[in-house]
Amino acid sequence: MSGDNSDFYAALIHELKNNLGLLSMTLDTIPDTGDATRDAALDAARMQCQGVVERLQQALLVYKANQGRLIPTIDAYSPHDLVDELTRRAEGLAHGRVQVVSEVTADVPPIGFFDRDLVEMALINAVHNSLVYARSGIRIEADVQDGCLEFSVRDDSEGFPAHILASLADGTPYRARGTGLGLQFARLIAEAHENRGRHGALRLANDGGAVFSLIVP
Numbered sequence: 001m002s003g004d005n006s007d008f009y010a011a012l013i014h015e016l017k018n019n020l021g022l023l024s025m026t027l028d029t030i031p032d033t034g035d036a037t038r039d040a041a042l043d044a045a046r047m048q049c050q051g052v053v054e055r056l057q058q059a060l061l062v063y064k065a066n067q068g069r070l071i072p073t074i075d076a077y078s079p080h081d082l083v084d085e086l087t088r089r090a091e092g093l094a095h096g097r098v099q100v101v102s103e104v105t106a107d108v109p110p111i112g113f114f115d116r117d118l119v120e121m122a123l124i125n126a127v128h129n130s131l132v133y134a135r136s137g138i139r140i141e142a143d144v145q146d147g148c149l150e151f152s153v154r155d156d157s158e159g160f161p162a163h164i165l166a167s168l169a170d171g172t173p174y175r176a177r178g179t180g181l182g183l184q185f186a187r188l189i190a191e192a193h194e195n196r197g198r199h200g201a202l203r204l205a206n207d208g209g210a211v212f213s214l215i216v217p
Helices: 003-028 036-066 079-094 116-133 162-170 181-192
Strands: 075-077 099-104 112-114 137-145 148-155 201-206 210-216
Touching: 003 036, 036 079, 036 116, 036 181, 075 079, 079 099, 079 116, 079 137, 079 148, 112 116, 116 137, 116 148, 116 181, 116 210, 162 181, 162 201, 181 201, 181 210
Parallel strands: 099 137
Antiparallel strands: 075 112, 137 148, 148 210, 201 210
């Protein structure tokens, strides 16, 4: 595919993403009625719409990465504020179906240096996945490990399948409900963050459910 055609398709994806984003905002304004069947269908529509928006965002960033243009814009941000914002968004998406809690450990500094937009997109995708599979709750965390910021999303689902954990460990591609684009996207974002020769990383684990961790140096 030529560069001109690639740029055209990237622009088209961007336009579709924005249009679906507006649809998602409209769905969020529709109040629940108390009719369990109707409200469940509306919640499913909200989740599906948000999921498609996220996939289009990820496709654009994977395109940039393939073009060598995924360069994080590093600035000073509050990890505390990011966790608070993610928690509010998760509560809005959950609509009371599951409990959403958060924790920021005492070691987390008031200011960290990372690309907030990229990190937030990776984490909200993890939140979205957890809301789909969680039985009763999810937990959004920030911690410091080995001098790096670690943002985690935990849930009480059945956990990640063994083949996904193995694929991430050895770096081979995998397919999970399609292309596994969300996890590929998160790994690209993590590894694009670099500080004094250290690169970020994506870690997945099962510990009472699925644990998604994005590490930023």
